[in-house]
Amino acid sequence: MAASRKLPMNKHNLLPLLAQHVLAHGLGGASLRPLAKASGTSDRMLVYHFGTKEALIADLLGYLAGAYAAALDAAMGSERAATRGQALARILRHARSEAMRPFMQLWWEIVAGAARGLPGYAPAAHAMMADLLAWLEGQMPEGDPDPAGGARYLLTLIEGTLMLAAIGHADTAQAGLRAGLLAGGPAPS
Amino acid sequence: MAASRKLPMNKHNLLPLLAQHVLAHGLGGASLRPLAKASGTSDRMLVYHFGTKEALIADLLGYLAGAYAAALDAAMGSERAATRGQALARILRHARSEAMRPFMQLWWEIVAGAARGLPGYAPAAHAMMADLLAWLEGQMPEGDPDPAGGARYLLTLIEGTLMLAAIGHADTAQAGLRAGLLAGGPAPS
DNA sequence: AGCATCATGTAGCGATTGCTACAAGATCGT
DNA sequence: ACGATCTTGTAGCAATCGCTACATGATGCT
Numbered sequence: 001m002a003a004s005r006k007l008p009m010n011k012h013n014l015l016p017l018l019a020q021h022v023l024a025h026g027l028g029g030a031s032l033r034p035l036a037k038a039s040g041t042s043d044r045m046l047v048y049h050f051g052t053k054e055a056l057i058a059d060l061l062g063y064l065a066g067a068y069a070a071a072l073d074a075a076m077g078s079e080r081a082a083t084r085g086q087a088l089a090r091i092l093r094h095a096r097s098e099a100m101r102p103f104m105q106l107w108w109e110i111v112a113g114a115a116r117g118l119p120g121y122a123p124a125a126h127a128m129m130a131d132l133l134a135w136l137e138g139q140m141p142e143g144d145p146d147p148a149g150g151a152r153y154l155l156t157l158i159e160g161t162l163m164l165a166a167i168g169h170a171d172t173a174q175a176g177l178r179a180g181l182l183a184g185g186p187a188p189s
Numbered sequence: 190m191a192a193s194r195k196l197p198m199n200k201h202n203l204l205p206l207l208a209q210h211v212l213a214h215g216l217g218g219a220s221l222r223p224l225a226k227a228s229g230t231s232d233r234m235l236v237y238h239f240g241t242k243e244a245l246i247a248d249l250l251g252y253l254a255g256a257y258a259a260a261l262d263a264a265m266g267s268e269r270a271a272t273r274g275q276a277l278a279r280i281l282r283h284a285r286s287e288a289m290r291p292f293m294q295l296w297w298e299i300v301a302g303a304a305r306g307l308p309g310y311a312p313a314a315h316a317m318m319a320d321l322l323a324w325l326e327g328q329m330p331e332g333d334p335d336p337a338g339g340a341r342y343l344l345t346l347i348e349g350t351l352m353l354a355a356i357g358h359a360d361t362a363q364a365g366l367r368a369g370l371l372a373g374g375p376a377p378s
Numbered sequence: 379a380g381c382a383t384c385a386t387g388t389a390g391c392g393a394t395t396g397c398t399a400c401a402a403g404a405t406c407g408t
Numbered sequence: 409a410c411g412a413t414c415t416t417g418t419a420g421c422a423a424t425c426g427c428t429a430c431a432t433g434a435t436g437c438t
Contacts, residue, residue: 179338
């Protein structure tokens, strides 16, 4: 009679399960009944706890933004890179890893929602980028002449590369990075 | 008795009207009956002509890709830029213009669909990027040492900038561009 | 103990979804 | 003129949508 202790069902316990579901199935098609089943409750109770589906999504996006920041710190060390190119290569390798694919698929949905002004999307997207930017600043090489600007420059390149990769232009982005970084440092692997 | 001639109702005449509707209201929420009303027909006939909603969306994405290429040629001259930075500034100014906003909102939806593997999305996204890349290659300055690589580099920067702008990080991208282009040319306006 | 608040299940409502069966014009080849 | 094919309207179906009314158990305060 050890295992299944009954957890209290509240937002706090629900959100990770909801997040897992949208990571697997996307935000767009997420409707109350499937979300409820995935989190072991009923649509009735989701509305009870969150008030509205719209509010649920907003809460969920906030949770995802927090989880992203935590995962970022956990997955990647915080030692500085030796060059900008190395920092770039490091983060790209992580972002394109198998483990990150569900998140990347979700990410572009969040971007689309933010671009269209859906409630809750823009703040979450903004927060995640701010976290990534902060982490990038800490990654900038020791003697970098402009760490703040460099991090922003790298962020722009990273997001452009990831978008091109998402639509099947990974080779284009890779060629672009090689061509663009020849002046400033070694090309990323 | 001049004006309203009855056009034959087929894919060819329907697609522009459908495109106008998804530009205004998005792809995600697009359902047959609203699409039908927007194009002056019935859901019944949309299914008759396209076979399936999925096929309709795929056709529509193909049409949009073609329309994008045409609009790109029409809206922007084909004279070369003087510097890479100027080419970058030129295309960014266009992409962020008021007229392009509906398209940019739609664009991120297409990217999200492509990332998730929805049928028809990836080919359309890929085609639009190929068109933009080709146009960019023609824009590269006269004596550029590596026009092909440079165009790919600029494309990566452009898409990163546009994504950051879409989620409210336009300033971050702008700072990044300034920091990144100091070595290679003047910062874009 | 009794009462009040919280938590949850059951059932359902009206709207919308993609799609289809059926029938009736419309058009056209012969 | 006649039959065949193309085009279109009407009506509806089963599924799903977000959400709610109602009732009932659980919990906790006094």
